[in-house]
Amino acid sequence: MATIASPFAAADGQPLDRDSFRAALMAKGDYYHIHHPYQFDMAEGRATAEQIRGWVANRFYYQVMIPQKDAALLANCPDAATRRRWVQRLLDHDGHDDDTGGIEAWLRLGEAVGLSRDELWSQEHVLPGVRFAVDAYVNFVRRADWREAAISSLTELFAPQAHKSRLDTWPTHYPWIDSHGYDYFRKRLGEARRDVEHGLELALSLCTTAQAQARALEILQFKLDVLWSMLDAMTMAYQLGRPPYHTVTEQRVYHRGLS
Numbered sequence: 001m002a003t004i005a006s007p008f009a010a011a012d013g014q015p016l017d018r019d020s021f022r023a024a025l026m027a028k029g030d031y032y033h034i035h036h037p038y039q040f041d042m043a044e045g046r047a048t049a050e051q052i053r054g055w056v057a058n059r060f061y062y063q064v065m066i067p068q069k070d071a072a073l074l075a076n077c078p079d080a081a082t083r084r085r086w087v088q089r090l091l092d093h094d095g096h097d098d099d100t101g102g103i104e105a106w107l108r109l110g111e112a113v114g115l116s117r118d119e120l121w122s123q124e125h126v127l128p129g130v131r132f133a134v135d136a137y138v139n140f141v142r143r144a145d146w147r148e149a150a151i152s153s154l155t156e157l158f159a160p161q162a163h164k165s166r167l168d169t170w171p172t173h174y175p176w177i178d179s180h181g182y183d184y185f186r187k188r189l190g191e192a193r194r195d196v197e198h199g200l201e202l203a204l205s206l207c208t209t210a211q212a213q214a215r216a217l218e219i220l221q222f223k224l225d226v227l228w229s230m231l232d233a234m235t236m237a238y239q240l241g242r243p244p245y246h247t248v249t250e251q252r253v254y255h256r257g258l259s
């Protein structure tokens, strides 16, 4: 009878030492969504205005769900010291004092590429595949132990590279995008670096057995799958001209989220 491969196949025996475990986490960067052809096309100037707008409108759903995801982690975390640090992530996106926040900055990115605020808030462009991928992430965090939830944010290790690449390449390739639109990426450069320091510190101190390390790598792969799947859905809709129901209608009939 065939045996089913265990995700913990590599978990037997000795745990990796701290540096080797850090290296194993970093090696997952090979599967980060910056290697998706949709991102290549955006970074190399081949994306059409419609493809850029599609990405911005769909990513808005990720942006609005991130603070709810972080609120879920906080709700599950009994450690006040961790909550005190983690709560900053909510404030980064929702805004506080003079900082109008990441969601507002993303709305300005939307305006810069030609999408109105109402259009973004309506979620009319959010493809079912993108919604399901983002919801899988939020639902994982709602149910998981807060330490596993924290590990699932570790794709942010690789995000500054993505933000920097957009800042470096988009203004040249897409002169029609208003430069105020790039504030989000500038803002995240510093915030993401601070977040990953905390996330990595937690992962390295918590995952000291072979089994915990294998589990952490599997959680990180889950999150990479979320990000990659979002771009697959956008590829179908905006590059291959096959949005949901394209054989039947050109209307965006897909649901806007069942809350």
Ligand SMILES: O=C(O)c1cc(C(=O)O)c2c(n1)C(=O)C(=O)c1cc(C(=O)O)[nH]c1-2
Pocket (backbone or CB within 6 Å): 066, 152, 153, 154, 155, 156, 157, 158, 159, 162, 163, 188, 227
């Ligand atoms: O533009 C990107 O490539 C990108 C990726 C990610 C990520 O890796 O999840 C995040 C962000 N941006 C981002 O802006 C952000 O605020 C963020 C929060 C989180 C998270 O998992 O908590 N990921 C990301």
